[in-house]
Amino acid sequence: MFSIRVWEVRGWGAATFRTVLAYVFDPCGYSPSSPTYFPNTLPLATDRAKIGKLHLCDATRVCWAIGLGIYRLFFHPLAKFPGPKLAAATRLYEAYYDVAKNGQYTFKIAQLHSKYGPIVRISPHELHINDPSFYEKLYRQDGRWDKYSWSYDAFSAPYSSICTADHELHKRRRAAVSPFFSRAQVSKRQHIIKAAVDKLCARISEYADSGFAMNLGTAISALTGDVATVYIVGKSYNNLDRQDFNMAMTNVLRSSGAIWRVTKHIRWLGPTLKALPMSFIEKCGDDGARAFLAFLKEVTQITKDNISSHVSKELDASEDRTLIHCISRSHLPLKEKSFDRINDEVSTIMGAALETTAQTLRVILYYIYTDKEILHKLRAELSSASLTQADGLYLRELEQLPYLTAVLMEGLRLSPGLATRMARIAPDRSIYYEQWKIPAGTPVGMTTLLIHTDERAYSQPKRFDPERWMDPNARKKADKTFAPFSRGTRICLGMHLAWAELYMTTAALVQRFDFVLEGAGPKDVECVSDQFIIGTEDQSGIKAFVSEHEAQR
Numbered sequence: 001m002f003s004i005r006v007w008e009v010r011g012w013g014a015a016t017f018r019t020v021l022a023y024v025f026d027p028c029g030y031s032p033s034s035p036t037y038f039p040n041t042l043p044l045a046t047d048r049a050k051i052g053k054l055h056l057c058d059a060t061r062v063c064w065a066i067g068l069g070i071y072r073l074f075f076h077p078l079a080k081f082p083g084p085k086l087a088a089a090t091r092l093y094e095a096y097y098d099v100a101k102n103g104q105y106t107f108k109i110a111q112l113h114s115k116y117g118p119i120v121r122i123s124p125h126e127l128h129i130n131d132p133s134f135y136e137k138l139y140r141q142d143g144r145w146d147k148y149s150w151s152y153d154a155f156s157a158p159y160s161s162i163c164t165a166d167h168e169l170h171k172r173r174r175a176a177v178s179p180f181f182s183r184a185q186v187s188k189r190q191h192i193i194k195a196a197v198d199k200l201c202a203r204i205s206e207y208a209d210s211g212f213a214m215n216l217g218t219a220i221s222a223l224t225g226d227v228a229t230v231y232i233v234g235k236s237y238n239n240l241d242r243q244d245f246n247m248a249m250t251n252v253l254r255s256s257g258a259i260w261r262v263t264k265h266i267r268w269l270g271p272t273l274k275a276l277p278m279s280f281i282e283k284c285g286d287d288g289a290r291a292f293l294a295f296l297k298e299v300t301q302i303t304k305d306n307i308s309s310h311v312s313k314e315l316d317a318s319e320d321r322t323l324i325h326c327i328s329r330s331h332l333p334l335k336e337k338s339f340d341r342i343n344d345e346v347s348t349i350m351g352a353a354l355e356t357t358a359q360t361l362r363v364i365l366y367y368i369y370t371d372k373e374i375l376h377k378l379r380a381e382l383s384s385a386s387l388t389q390a391d392g393l394y395l396r397e398l399e400q401l402p403y404l405t406a407v408l409m410e411g412l413r414l415s416p417g418l419a420t421r422m423a424r425i426a427p428d429r430s431i432y433y434e435q436w437k438i439p440a441g442t443p444v445g446m447t448t449l450l451i452h453t454d455e456r457a458y459s460q461p462k463r464f465d466p467e468r469w470m471d472p473n474a475r476k477k478a479d480k481t482f483a484p485f486s487r488g489t490r491i492c493l494g495m496h497l498a499w500a501e502l503y504m505t506t507a508a509l510v511q512r513f514d515f516v517l518e519g520a521g522p523k524d525v526e527c528v529s530d531q532f533i534i535g536t537e538d539q540s541g542i543k544a545f546v547s548e549h550e551a552q553r
């Protein structure tokens with residue numbers, strides 16, 4: 001009995017050893033057709049014959065790993081590209097900055113560019129380019145561009161457009177949802193944003209002259225959450241009605257990038273977490289996990305209900321009231337309209353709509369309320385604009401205001417939604433950067449945050465300076481490098497909705513309230529970690545004392 005236990009321990013040890021090796025050297029490499037990275041965990045071995053085989057296998061595996069390292073360093077198609085040798089040999093280099101250093105790879109990549117130049121091999125399989133002039137060559141509408149499933153599989157939402165690597169499949173999926181987020185559609189449904197902004201203002205005015213600081217940062221997240229739920233699934237999640245603006249959920253959303261960074265490297269973890277019963281997470285999770293779960297459950301339930309209402313044709317056939325109806329009525333084949341497919345699509349689009357817009361808004365409000373000159377200029381422009389607030393016209397009127405637009409662009413420049421790189425793959429042709437020929441099928445990424453703060457494109461890039469957008473020539477020049485919503489085939493689906501929220505919320509708050517920010521600083525607005533979205537040092541929201549602006553009294 002005892003000896004069997006010993007062998008079992010050794011069996012487990014061998015299996016663990018193999019798994020670690022697989023993890024370190026990623027022996028399967030990356031293959032878009034078989035993105036399975038760690039299939040090598042062995043079953044428990046309980047007899048001597050098996051153990052003997054294990055030792056032989058392990059020795060083979062070590063030799064193979066060493067051979068693989070040598071291949072990657074000297075014979076791989078990317079071997080000639082500059083970069084650290086360790087990053088070229090193993091993904092563990094990236095994992096170290098992602099996981100152990102809590103989302104520092106974006107900033108490490110910036111340092112690597114200072115050392116190795118504008119093109120760097122950042123993993124055995126991936127290149128990164130840091131040159132504003134290359135942006136428009138990589139993010140394009142023409143040609144075939146796959147995404148790099150290494151990053152997107154980690155979200156465990158394989159049926160969503162955002163995580164669809166294949167160009168053609170993405171194109172079909174995207175075509176089904178695009179009309180729902182078109183500029184015209186957003187303009188037509190701007191009353192949804194207006195209602196949420198009015199509610200936000202009513203909640204803020206409860207704190208006016210109360211002597212209590214409110215959490216403005218979390219209130220902004222509540223606003224984007226309520227707009228997204230009404231716009232996408234036709235039902236408000238009523239975050240703005242909650243006393244604390246559903247702070248627990250905001251906290252989870254803002255730090256959920258940490259899970260993505262781990263599931264990227266431990267490939268089985270994402271599907272395992274997804275497979276866990278909700279009751280288990282409810283029992284073991286903290287308040288934030290429970291709040292997020294409750295949100296997901298509600299969205300899933302609404303998705304189910306809407307699919308059945310579509311099937312039973314309860315809905316007025318003239319209009320797509322929700323994204324679910326929009327997909328159900330699209331020309332997509334039936335298998336693209338299954339519950340799992342629609343649920344992945346709805347929940348990822350919902351996820352993309354929340355903290356991206358909220359963080360940009362927080363950055364904009366922070367700079368407006370810490371710089372009196374910006375605040376005065378904005379107020380002067382808004383009060384001389386004689387806005388009608390007429391249904392359907394209000395947004396168009398705001399869009400015509402040059403200084404307001406400049407302030408929003410500056411917010412989007414410093415807080416461009418994502419802190420991570422966006423790799424693209426040209427599967428069918430080589431692409432060229434300067435003298436470098438990049439082989440077909442190679443993931444190549446750029447990071448908007450780095451481009452937006454590059455001195456070659458913007459003077460004093462770290463400064464919030466709306467004036468830089470007031471000169472039409474400067475604006476034209478930046479057309480090639482200003483890309484907060486990305487560009488090309490994978491450009492942000494919700495950009496018109498996001499713009500509308502930025503315009504309407506900023507205009508309303510600036511006209512109506514004075515905020516004295518309590519202890520706010522760069523810790524609330526500067527990006528210090530890659531959470532896929534922007535990660536700031538302090539994620540607890542911006543606190544503010546409020547009073548009604550005197551023109552409103």
Ligand code: HEM
Pocket residue numbers: 161162163174181348349350352353354356357360415416417418422484485486489490491492493494495497498
């Ligand atoms: C200020 C706010 C926002 C910013 C800066 C932003 C930025 C971006 C960026 C950079 C991408 C490209 C991501 C990639 O390559 O993987 C993207 C994609 C996407 N965004 Fe946004 N986003 C914002 C708001 C929104 C909103 C409100 C929605 C919701 C409707 C949304 C939905 C999406 C979707 C679905 C995609 C994937 C598009 C595709 O792959 O076809 N975003 N966004």
